Amino acid sequence: MLALLVFAVVWVGIRGFLAVGELQAAVPLAQAAQKQVVAGDAEAAQKSADELAGHAASAASLTGDPIWRGAEVLPGIGPNLQVMRVVSSSVDRIARDAVVPLASSAGSIDLAAFAPTNGAVDLQSMVDLQQPMHGARVAFDSADAALATVASAPVIGPLADARDELTALVADGGATVTALDNAVRLLPAMLGASGSRDTLLLFQNNAELRSLGGSPSALALVHADGGTVSMVQQADSGDFPKFSPTVVELPIETRALWGDNTASYIQDVNFTPQFPLAATIAREMWKRQFGTEVQSVVAVDPVTLSYLLRATGPITLTTGEVLSSENAVQFLLSDVYRNYAVGQQDSVFADAAAKTFAALTAGGLDSKALIEALAQAGTERRILIWNADPQEQAILADTTLAGGLPVSDEQTQNFGVYFNDMTGSKMDPYLDVQLGVGTVTCRNDGLPNYEIVVKLTNTAPADAATSLPTYVTGGGEYGTPPGSIRTSVHVYSAQGTYNLGVMLNGEPTGYHPTSDTGYTLSKVVSMLAPGESAEYRFGFLGGSAGEKDTRLESTPLVYTPETLGVALSCESALW
Structure with a gap:
C-alpha cells in the first residue's frame, strides 16, 4: 500500500509538472494564433494552432488519467488536482474546437467582408464562417461552464491566479466569438441572402429621452437584396398622424405605465423598455402610413453615428457643416437647435443619416474601426434589432441587441x-x-x-x-x-x-x-x-x-x- 501511495504521488507529481510546462508553452501560441487569424495569415495561423493543440492535448492527457482522477478525492491536494485538470481540459477544448477550425478558415477571414463596397456586402464570406464560428462558440461555452464548477475551489495561490486569469480570458473571448457567431448567422438573412428584405431604421434622439434611448426623430427604409443595400425612403415624426385607435392592442401593464400614446404616436413607441414591443408598433405605423411591411426594425442613436464616423471619416452635410466622431453628438443633440429653425431641424437629422449611410456603403472605410464601433454601440445598448422571423430573433435572445428586460x-x-x-x-x-x-x-x-x-x-x-x-x-x-x-x-x-x-x-x-x-x-x-x-x-x-x-x-x-x-x-x- 505504501509503495502504491508513493507511486501515485510520484506519478501525479511528474505528470503535473509536465502539464504545467505544456500549458506554459500553449499561452504564447494562443496569442500568436489569434493575431494571425485576424490578419488572415492562414499558413502561420494553422502552424501556431496545430502546435497549440498539441500542447493542450498533452496537458489534458497528463491530467486526465484514472490515477489523477482518483487523487482528486484526497483532502488538501485534491481540489488543486481537480482545478489543474479542468484548466487543462478547457484549454484543450478551445484549442481543438475553436482555434484550429478558425485557423483553417483564416484565409477566408477578411474583416473587409463585413463592410459594404459600392453598396454591396460579400455575403458568401460570412456564410463560409458560420460553421467554424458556431463550433468555436460551443467550445467557449463548454469551457466557461467547466471553469464555473471550480471557480471557488480552495487551491494554492499560483493555481488560483491561473484559473482566474483563464476564466476571464475565456469569458472575454467567448463574448467576442458569440457576437461574431450571431453576426455571421443573422446578417446574411437581413441583407437579403434569401431574397429581398426591407428594414426600418429608427434614429433615437437622446436629447428627448425614452426608455430605449430617445424619441424617434428620423426614420428610414433600407432595402437589401443579395447583399446590395440602399436607403430608399426617409421620413420624420411629423409625417405620422396620431393613430386612433391604437395600431396594436397594448398589454394592460404597458397601458397603465405609459398610456395609449405608446401605440398612437411614433415619437412615443419606445416609452416601453421592451424593444420587441416598440419595434412591432413602429413597424405597424410605417405600414399604415406608407404601405410597406418591413421584416426588421433597427434602432440607433447619434452616439452610434459618432462611433461609425471613426470608420468612415468626417462627412459634409448639405448645409456645409463637417461632422466627425468628435463633434457629431454636440452638433446633433445641441448645436442644431441653436443654429436652425424648428422646420429645418428634421431635414438636418435626415441629411446626417443619409450622408453617414452613403459613407458606410460606398466602401474604403476602416473595417476594424467599423467592427469596433458596432461592438461598442451594441454593448452600450445603442443598437437594437428586432426581426419578424422568430428563428432569426432567437439568435439575438439574451443579447443587448434584443432590447429585452x-x-x-x-x-x-x-x-x-x-x-x-x-x-x-x-x-x-x-x-x-x-x-x-x-x-x-x-x-x-x-x-x-x-x-x-x-x-x-x-x-x-x-x-x-x-x-x-x-x-x-x-x-x-x-x-x-x-x-x-x-x-x-x-x-x-x-x-x-x-x-x-x-x-x-x-x-x-x-x-x-x-x-x-x-x-x-x-x-x-x-x-x-x-x-x-x-x-x-x-x-x-x-x-x-x-x-x-x-x-x-x-x-x-x-x-x-x-x-x-x-x-x-x-x-x-x-x-
Whole structure:
C-alpha cells in the first residue's frame, strides 16, 4: 500500500509538472494564433494552432488519467488536482474546437467582408464562417461552464491566479466569438441572402429621452437584396398622424405605465423598455402610413453615428457643416437647435443619416474601426434589432441587441433603470446621471436587500429659461417651467422580488409600485431646476436567500453615466 501511495504521488507529481510546462508553452501560441487569424495569415495561423493543440492535448492527457482522477478525492491536494485538470481540459477544448477550425478558415477571414463596397456586402464570406464560428462558440461555452464548477475551489495561490486569469480570458473571448457567431448567422438573412428584405431604421434622439434611448426623430427604409443595400425612403415624426385607435392592442401593464400614446404616436413607441414591443408598433405605423411591411426594425442613436464616423471619416452635410466622431453628438443633440429653425431641424437629422449611410456603403472605410464601433454601440445598448422571423430573433435572445428586460440568473441579479422625458423638450443633454447598486443581507431568512441609487442633476445654465431656445426648454407647454427638466424614472427589479419603497435625499417619497410582465418595479417623477440635484434610492427585497452579483442596465444617454460606489451595511441600509 505504501509503495502504491508513493507511486501515485510520484506519478501525479511528474505528470503535473509536465502539464504545467505544456500549458506554459500553449499561452504564447494562443496569442500568436489569434493575431494571425485576424490578419488572415492562414499558413502561420494553422502552424501556431496545430502546435497549440498539441500542447493542450498533452496537458489534458497528463491530467486526465484514472490515477489523477482518483487523487482528486484526497483532502488538501485534491481540489488543486481537480482545478489543474479542468484548466487543462478547457484549454484543450478551445484549442481543438475553436482555434484550429478558425485557423483553417483564416484565409477566408477578411474583416473587409463585413463592410459594404459600392453598396454591396460579400455575403458568401460570412456564410463560409458560420460553421467554424458556431463550433468555436460551443467550445467557449463548454469551457466557461467547466471553469464555473471550480471557480471557488480552495487551491494554492499560483493555481488560483491561473484559473482566474483563464476564466476571464475565456469569458472575454467567448463574448467576442458569440457576437461574431450571431453576426455571421443573422446578417446574411437581413441583407437579403434569401431574397429581398426591407428594414426600418429608427434614429433615437437622446436629447428627448425614452426608455430605449430617445424619441424617434428620423426614420428610414433600407432595402437589401443579395447583399446590395440602399436607403430608399426617409421620413420624420411629423409625417405620422396620431393613430386612433391604437395600431396594436397594448398589454394592460404597458397601458397603465405609459398610456395609449405608446401605440398612437411614433415619437412615443419606445416609452416601453421592451424593444420587441416598440419595434412591432413602429413597424405597424410605417405600414399604415406608407404601405410597406418591413421584416426588421433597427434602432440607433447619434452616439452610434459618432462611433461609425471613426470608420468612415468626417462627412459634409448639405448645409456645409463637417461632422466627425468628435463633434457629431454636440452638433446633433445641441448645436442644431441653436443654429436652425424648428422646420429645418428634421431635414438636418435626415441629411446626417443619409450622408453617414452613403459613407458606410460606398466602401474604403476602416473595417476594424467599423467592427469596433458596432461592438461598442451594441454593448452600450445603442443598437437594437428586432426581426419578424422568430428563428432569426432567437439568435439575438439574451443579447443587448434584443432590447429585452434585464434577465437575472442564479449568480447575477440584474436591474434596469429607464428614463423618459416628461418636459416635452430637448433638455436631456443637460441631465447628468449617476447610477449605483448595493446589496446586504440582514434578515434571519437570508433574503438580501438591494438598493439602486439614481442621482440626477440639471446642469443647464442658471438662465436656461431665456438663454436656450424655446424648442429646447419646451417653453412650459407641458407644465414644466422653462429650464427645468422633468423625468420619469422606472427601476425594474427581477421577477419574484419585493418592492420596499423609494427614498429621496434620505427621506421617504411618493412613488408608484407596480409590475410589468412579471417584473417588480418602482416609478418616480423628478423635477429639477437648473443646478438642482436629487438622489433616489430604490429598495427591493430578494425573492430567495443568498446574495448575488449585481448589475445595472439603463437607458443609453447622451453620455455614459458615472458609476457610484454603494457600500451597504445592516446599520446603513434604509430598509
